[in-house]
Structures are given as C-alpha cells and as structure tokens.
Amino acid sequence: MFYYPFSLFVLMLLEPLYRDAIIFSSLLTLLSLGLTLTFLTTKVPNFCHGSLATLGIYVSLTFDKVFLINVYYSLPFAFLLSGFIALLQYILVLKPLSKRGASVITLMVATIAFELILLAALNIYADYIARIFKITSRYFFLRGSDFRFANQQGLLFVAPLIVIIVSLTLYIFLTKTKFGIAMRATIENPSLAGSVGINPDLVYRFSWFLSGGLAGLAGGLLPLSFIGNPDTGSFLLISIFAASISGGLFHIFGGLIGGYLIGFAEVLGTANLASLMGTWVIPYRPVIPLLAMALTLLLIPRGITGLSFEFLKSGNLWRKLKLYF
C-alpha cells in the first residue's frame, strides 16, 4: 500500500505523454525564468529571447555533429554563448538607448531588431555548416545522442534537475548573498539602490547575462527531445510570453510557476483534446498558451504570483469566514 505513490510515479514515467510534458515544461521554465528576470530588472520584454535559445540549439548541433562530442558537454558553452550575446544586446543596444531616454516601445523595437539579426545569423550559420560539413542543419533531431537511464531518456531526469538546481541557487542567491540582495533592491527601486552605493548597471548586466545563459541552456537541451530549426526559438516565444505572464511578471519565480503550468497545459491539453476531438487539433497547439495568456490578462493581469494569498494564512482565513457566518 505504501508504495502506491511510487508506482504512480513509475506509471507517469511510462506514459510517454507525461514524459514529454515534464521535459517540455522544464525547458520552458528555464526560458520563462530568464524572460521574467530581464523584465523585472530592465522593464522591457525581450522579443529575441526565443532566438537566444536557438543559439544554444546550434551549439548543441555543432558539438554533436561537427566535433562529435556528447551534447551534454556543450551545455556550458551554450550557456556562455547565449549569455554573452544577451549581455552584448544590453550593452550595445538597450543601455545606450535608455540613456537617450528612449520609450519602452523603442526598446521593444530594438529587441526585435536584434531578433532579426540573430535569426539571420542563425540561418547563415545553418546554411554554412550544412554546406561545409555536409550535415542536416534544419529540422534536425538529436534524440539518439542522449544517454539512457532506467530505460528512460536521460533528458527526462536532467531537465527537471537543472530547473531544481537553478531555482534553488537563484533563491539562495537572491535571499542570502549580498549581490542578490542588491539585485532585489535594484528591482524594487533603481535610484534608491544607486544612492546607497549599489551599481544598478552591474545588476542589469548580470541579469541579462544570466537570462541569456539560461535560454542557451534550455536551447542546448531542446534538440534532444524536439526538432531544431533556426526559427524554433521564435515559435517558442508565444509559450515563453504566456508562461511569464500567467506566472506573473513581477516576481522572479513567476517564471517557474508559469513555465510548468503552461508547459503541462500545452502538452496534456493538446493530447487530451486530440483524443477527444480528433488529431486535427494537434497543429493548433500554440492556441493553448495564447488562450491561457488572454485569460490571465483579463482576469488576473499580475499573474499567479501577483495574487494575494493572505487569506490562506490561518488567522486571516478564520477572520474572513467569521465575516460570512
């Protein structure tokens, strides 16, 4: 009897649908955490966040097919490359623009311009390696390069593990370290933080680097389970936005909650609808995050982390109930 939860877990592992859901939502969480982080600090939604992940996808491909090294060894490089590009985007584009007093719309357009550059660069790179090394660089799939553990795909364990490590580290970093507390102070009030000797610019640079790095990490793992293409990241952008918004853009762990919520809703929702209404539903998968996003914006615009859960505390709940009875 006591092993029932354990057997349920094994059953979940056996059901391929849940495996897909776990992998997809873990990767989505890494992406939406980064998006929420940059939105919190610089107050601009990064429209090229998806393409930063695509950079990671191509680092993976290069390691696997050109250097013939296991994909997992490419992860640090994917992290560094995407982080560096995101940092570059902040230093070269966003910072000079906001120094000139550019509006949020202008900053958003600038991230779109950067998206164009990244998309073009990725396509050029894909063409280039396809021509030089004679490998498939579009619509590729690296599932075969993954290791197997307990008769399951390795990514099934690695992806949630990375999310756990990243969120724990982020939590400890933001609450226990000096720089993390300085970062939270900058998020709350940049000018006040500046007046007590915190360098907001350093905080911004760090958050852009971290955000890009997490996107690169997610991208590096992505081709192990999904099809990689120069525009994979751009297509994922809708899900990333939906995850960040439904989790709440004003709290760093909004990305965590939203990522799992939207990821599971997308994978399980599509599969259940398909079994209910027929397979024609499957291509309309992006509509699910979209609906979730629209509903969140209409009902709780600040997202789940923006909700007030004060009433759940024992005293408050009791007081509320007394009001009614």
Add this chain to the structure above:
Amino acid sequence: MAQIEALFLIDLIATFAPYMIVALSLNLEYGFCGIPNFGKTLSVAGGAFLVGFLPGRLAAQILGLDTSKYIENNAKIITMINNALQTNLLLSLSLLILTLFSAMVLGAILGFLASYPAIRLREEYLAMTFLAVGEVMLIIGYNYPELVGGTLGVSVPDPFVWAGKYRFLLITIFMLFIALLVFIYLQLLTKSPLGRLLRAIRDNENAALAFGKDVIKIRMKVIILSSAIAALGGALYAFYTSNVIATAYQRVSWTFWPWVMVILGGAANNLGVVLGTFIFVAVRKFIIFYKEIFGIYVPFDVVWLDMLLLGIALILILLYKSEGLIPEKPIKTIEIHRNQSKMSKIES
C-alpha cells in the same frame, strides 16, 4: 532590355503599394497613438486569406459551378472563373469591391479581438499579446486546408483578367490609387482635431484622461481602423499575386518590415513613412534582383544577409536618427487671428 526594366519597375511599385498601406496603418497606431502593434501580420493575413477564401467560391456560386470540392479542384475552377470574368466586367469589379470591403470588416474584427485582452494594461502587455495573437492566422491558414489550401495555397480569381497583357500594369495602378486614397484619408484624419487627440494620448495619457477623453475607447477605435486598413493592404497584395499561401504571411515580412519602414521614414509623419517604405522596398528589390551576382561570393542564401543588414540598420537608426528621415512636424492649426475672431463671435 527596356521590357525587363519596365517589369522591374511595375513589380517594385506593386510591392510598394500594399506595404505603403500597411506601414501607414501602423503609423496611425504607433506613430500617432503610441500603440505597439507587433501583430500587424494578423490583419494583413486576415485580409489576404479572405481573398483566398471568398471571391472564388462566390464567383463559382454565381456562375453555377460545383464548389463542394473547391480546394481539390481549385486550379480548374479558377480557370473557369477567369474565363467567365474575361468578358464580364461588371462581375469582376463587383467581386473586387465586395472582397476588399469584407476584408476590411474582417480586419476590423480581428483588430478588436487581438487587442481586447490587453487594451487596458500597460503597453508591454499589449505588445506581447499582439505578437502572440499575430501568429494565429498563420497557424489556421497553414493547418486548415479549407481556408487557403494549407501547405499548397490556393489560386485567386483575377478581377483584372479582362485587361489582357496590361493586367499587371492595371492592377498596379489600382493598388497605387488605393494607397493614395489611404494616404489622403490618414493625412486628413491626423491633421484634424482627432489627430491632435491621438498625439495627446501618446504623449501624456493622464493629461488626456484629465481632459475627459476615454483613452481606452479611442485606442481601441484606432486599432480597429488601422487593422481594417492593413487588411485592405493584405487583400490587395493577394489579388496582385493571384494566389494565397499561408507561409507568405509570417511575422518577419508583415510585422517587422512595416515597423522598419515606419521607423526609417519617421514615425508620426505620413509622408516620411511613404518615403521609408519606398526606400525599404527598393533596396530589397535591388538585392533580390542582383542576388545571383552576390550569390557567387557567399556560401549561404543572400536573403539572410539582407535580413542581417536590416536588423543592424534598424538599430543604427534607433540609436542615431530615432526621429527618422522626415521627422514629425508640429501640427498646423487654424491661424491665431481667425481663431480670435471665432472666439469673439462666441463671446458676443
């Protein structure tokens, strides 16, 4: 040789006209009212898909053809319709006007739906919603073959088929004429008191609110109007290319490019936007025209080089010439003495 150059010029203008309409409509939203519409492709694709869906079926019904397998027998049905339209000028023109009108209505509805969830929220939310919603039309068009033939696309009846070999010239002139009408309309609109209200909302929303203006309602109306105009542009483009395929209406070509045109030309200046559109389209056409020559030297498709340069150019414009080629000009209002005489009339 002259023939090729003439064709090149016609093609240039024919691409320029629909983009001019879309860029002008974006200018009304972004330039004058500060609405970050990153989902322009939704209404453009809406208009184009309506052209793929409606006029063929309608004409087939009128001519008494079997429409039960419209997509499967598309080529055959369209050929029969075009044969009939060759002699039937009235039917062609009424088909054209009816389709353009319903495309505008559809565009207006799409604009309303796209902006509804986030219209009351901050512009970041609105921008993200627009971008996400913008993909919907493409997904539907690509996966639901009954609409525009899915992956294969559909042909469209040609309402200018009676012009014979002057067909391209005629439709180009027609599109340019419509674009000019849109330009004049928007010029009048933005020079009117309403135009000043839009700028007031853009520059200081709270001030506009304090003057008793319903900012959200006006923003919504602007989005609806501009989406209708953008759908008109999409519909015209579909008639020009005489076939519709969903993949042609992607985020990059119908949202990001119009943004580049508006910012290059100068936001909140219609003439500037027209100039920006022309420069953009001309440069791209030249790159495509001389693609073979470039193609020898680089080991990838030149299209991507063109996109790379575009992104860099956009960032440079934002950094060093953010007001665009022709900056926004102060609004010309009624001269002061005339105003004063009016005032005295009211007072007396």
